[in-house]
Amino acid sequence: MISSAELAKRTNVNPAQLRKDLSYFGRFGVRGVGYDVAGLASRVSAILGLERDWRLVLVGIGPIGKALVRYPQFSQQGYNFVAAIDIDGKHIGEEIDPGIGIWPFDRLMQIVKENRVDLAVIAVTPDKAQEVADVLVSSGIKGILNFSSSRLVVPSGVNVQYVDFTVLLDSLTYNISRNTFRAEERWASVTEHPDKWTNEHSWPIIQSNHRAQPVETL
Amino acid sequence: MISSAELAKRTNVNPAQLRKDLSYFGRFGVRGVGYDVAGLASRVSAILGLERDWRLVLVGIGPIGKALVRYPQFSQQGYNFVAAIDIDGKHIGEEIDPGIGIWPFDRLMQIVKENRVDLAVIAVTPDKAQEVADVLVSSGIKGILNFSSSRLVVPSGVNVQYVDFTVLLDSLTYNISRNTFRAEERWASVTEHPDKWTNEHSWPIIQSNHRAQPVETL
Numbered sequence: 387m388i389s390s391a392e393l394a395k396r397t398n399v400n401p402a403q404l405r406k407d408l409s410y411f412g413r414f415g416v417r418g419v420g421y422d423v424a425g426l427a428s429r430v431s432a433i434l435g436l437e438r439d440w441r442l443v444l445v446g447i448g449p450i451g452k453a454l455v456r457y458p459q460f461s462q463q464g465y466n467f468v469a470a471i472d473i474d475g476k477h478i479g480e481e482i483d484p485g486i487g488i489w490p491f492d493r494l495m496q497i498v499k500e501n502r503v504d505l506a507v508i509a510v511t512p513d514k515a516q517e518v519a520d521v522l523v524s525s526g527i528k529g530i531l532n533f534s535s536s537r538l539v540v541p542s543g544v545n546v547q548y549v550d551f552t553v554l555l556d557s558l559t560y561n562i563s564r565n566t567f568r569a570e571e572r573w574a575s576v577t578e579h580p581d582k583w584t585n586e587h588s589w590p591i592i593q594s595n596h597r598a599q600p601v602e603t604l
Numbered sequence: 605m606i607s608s609a610e611l612a613k614r615t616n617v618n619p620a621q622l623r624k625d626l627s628y629f630g631r632f633g634v635r636g637v638g639y640d641v642a643g644l645a646s647r648v649s650a651i652l653g654l655e656r657d658w659r660l661v662l663v664g665i666g667p668i669g670k671a672l673v674r675y676p677q678f679s680q681q682g683y684n685f686v687a688a689i690d691i692d693g694k695h696i697g698e699e700i701d702p703g704i705g706i707w708p709f710d711r712l713m714q715i716v717k718e719n720r721v722d723l724a725v726i727a728v729t730p731d732k733a734q735e736v737a738d739v740l741v742s743s744g745i746k747g748i749l750n751f752s753s754s755r756l757v758v759p760s761g762v763n764v765q766y767v768d769f770t771v772l773l774d775s776l777t778y779n780i781s782r783n784t785f786r787a788e789e790r791w792a793s794v795t796e797h798p799d800k801w802t803n804e805h806s807w808p809i810i811q812s813n814h815r816a817q818p819v820e821t822l
Contacts, residue, residue, distance in 0.1 A: 398755030434774045435781030442773075449671035456667050459753070459770050505776055528783075529776035531769070535677070537616030545779040547772045551749075552677050554765045555660075556652045558723055558747035561763040563653030565746070 389420040439464040441501055443527075445471040445518050446509035447488060450533055454507055455482045468501045473510050473518070491521075498525035505529040512536040519546075607638040657682040659719055661745075663689040663736050664727035665706060668751055672725055673700045686719045691728050691736070709739075716743035723747040730754040737764075 394401035408414040411433055415421040431437050442460075444451050447470050454460070455467050470488045472478055480488045489497060497503065506522045508515055508530055515534035522530060523540055530546045532538055535553075538546050612619035626632040629651055633639040649655050660678075662669050665688050672678070673685050688706045690696055698706045707715060715721065724740045726733055726748055733752035740748060741758055748764045750756055753771075756764050 398757060433778065433781075435777035436774065440773070440777055449667075449674050453667035453671045454769065457769060460773070463770055463773075465770070465773050504780070505773065528780045529773075531772055531776065539616060543783065545776050547776055549767060549769075549772065551672065551675060551767075552681055552683070554749055554767065555658070555678070555681075555683050555723065555747075556654065558749065558763050558765055559653035559658055560651065562722070562746045563651075565761065 387420045388423050388426075390415065393421065436464060439466055440504045442467045442505045442507060443469050443471065443494070443498060443501075443503045444482075444486070444507045444509065445473065445491075445494065445522075446507075446511075446533075447472050447477060447482065448509060451507065451509035452482055454509070455486055456484065465505070468503060469497045471497075473514055491518075494518075494521050495525040498522070498527060503527065505531065507531045507533065508538075509533040605638045606641050606644075608633065611639065654682060657684055658722045660685045660723045660725060661687050661689065661712070661716060661719075661721045662700075662704070662725045662727065663691065663709075663712065663740075664725075664729075664751075665690050665695060665700065666727060669725065669727035670700055672727070673704055674702065683723075686721060687715045689715075691732055709736075712736075712739050713743040716740070716745060721745065723749065725749045725751065726756075727751040 390401045390405050394404045397404075405415075411429070414426060414429070442465055444455055444467055451470065455470060460466070467482075467484075467486050470482055470486050471491055471494050472488050473491050475490055477488045478490050482488065498506075503525075504527070506527050506529070508518050508522075510518055512534045513536075515532065515536040516538060519530060519532075519538045519540055523544055528544055530538065530540070530544065531549065532546055533549050535550050537548070540546055608619045608623050612622045615622075623633075629647070632644060632647070660683055662673055662685055669688065673688060678684070685700075685702075685704050688700055688704050689709055689712050690706050691709050693708055695706045696708050700706065716724075721743075722745070724745050724747070726736050726740075728736055730752045731754075733750065733754040734756060737748060737750075737756045737758055741762055746762055748756065748758070748762065749767065750764055751767050753768050755766070758764060
C-alpha cells in the first residue's frame with residue numbers, strides 16, 4: 387500500500403492534484419489507508435494503453451530522430467521502432483544502430499500497413515511536415531509525435547503531440563524576462579493577468595488534438 | 605498588414621484564440637484592418653525575451669543532449685550553448701562538433717558564473733537530475749529545460765520546462781485507446797468527463813514552474 391502523500395512526494399507532484407486526477411477514472415484507494423500499488427499500476431497502465439506494445443515509424447533521420455530511435459526508455463515501455471524513413475533519400479538501405487532499416491519516403495505507406503505501425507514520429511523540416519502527415523493519415527496512423535515546428539492539419543481522430551524545443555526555451559525566457567520586467571503602461575496587462583499563465587501541472591500529461599476552427603475576421 | 609484570419613491560417617491555430625492570447629498583453633491590431641507585421645513581431649519578441657541572446661549549458665552528453673547542441677534553430681533564435689558537462693567524466697576535454705567543450709561536473713558552477721550562463725538543459729538519467737538541478741540553482745540559473753523523467757524540486761523563481769518523450773507517447777496511446785474503449789462499468793467515469801482532457805492549445809506555450817504543495821493524507 388502507498389499513501390497519496392508518499393506517492394506525491396516520490397513523483398514531486400501535488401497530492402491533492404494526484405487524487406483529483408485519479409478520481410476522473412473512477413474510485414482509487416481507500417481514505418486513510420492509501421492505494422494498492424500493484425492494482426493502481428495495473429489500472430493506470432490500462433488507462434494509458436500500456437498493456438500492449440506499440441509499433442512506431444520514424445520519419446526524418448536527423449540527430450533528433452536518431453536519438454529517439456536509440457532512446458532506451460521507449461523499448462522498456464513497449465514502444466518499438468520498426469523502420470525509419472529518410473526523406474532526403476541519402477541513407478537508403480543503411481540502418482540506425484539497433485537494426486532499424488532506413489527506407490525511402492515512397493515506401494512509407496507500405497511499411498505502415500505491412501507492419502501494422504501504430505504511431506509515427508515526424509522529425510523533418512517544417513516545410514515537409516504536412517506532406518509527411520498526409521501520407522501517415524492516409525496509411526491509417528492515429529498518433530503522431532511531431533518534432534517539426536509546423537502545426538499539422540489532420541482529421542478528427544488523429545492525435546498529434548507537438549514538441550518544439552525552441553518554443554520551450556521561449557517560455558523559459560518569457561518567464562525570466564517577466565520577472566525582471568519594468569512595468570510600462572503599454573505592457574500593463576501582462577501584470578494584470580499573471581494567473582492566466584499559471585498551471586499546476588507543467589507536464590503535458592494528456593492533451594487533445596488541435597483542430598482547425600471556423601475562421602473569423604479581426 | 606495581416607489579418608488574424610490569415611495569421612491563424614498560416615500557423616494552423618484558431619483565430620479567436622490567437623486574438624485572445626494577444627489581448628492578454630495589451631492592444632494589438634485594428635478591428636477590420638489587422639496587425640502591422642513588423643510591429644507585432646517586435647512586440648512578441650520583446651514579450652518572449654527574444655530581443656537578446658541567451659547562453660546555455662548542456663548537462664549530459666547522450667544522444668539527446670548532443671542533438672540539442674546541434675539543433676540549428678537554437679542559434680538562429682539567439683540560443684547559444686557555451687559548454688557541455690559530461691556527468692560520467694568519460695569525454696572530458698573533447699568537443700561536441702560546433703566547438704562546444706566538454707567539462708567535468710565539478711566545473712559546472714564555475715562555467716555558469718564565468719560565462720554568465722542563463723539557461724541549462726538537463727539531459728542526464730533521472731537519478732542524477734536533482735543533484736544537477738541543485739548545482740544549477742546554486743549557480744544562479746533561472747531557467748531549466750529538463751529532459752530527464754524526474755520532476756525537480758527548485759525554489760520559486762526558477763523555471764523548469766519538462767520534456768518527457770515517453771509521457772508524450774503515453775498520451776497518444778491514451779487517446780487512441782480511449783477511442784477504442786469498450787465501456788465497462790468500472791471505467792464509466794472516463795466517458796463522463798471527456799472534456800476534462802480537452803485543451804484548445806496542444807502546445808505547452810507558457811507553463812509555470814511546479815512547486816511542492818502542502819501535503820495532505822488520503
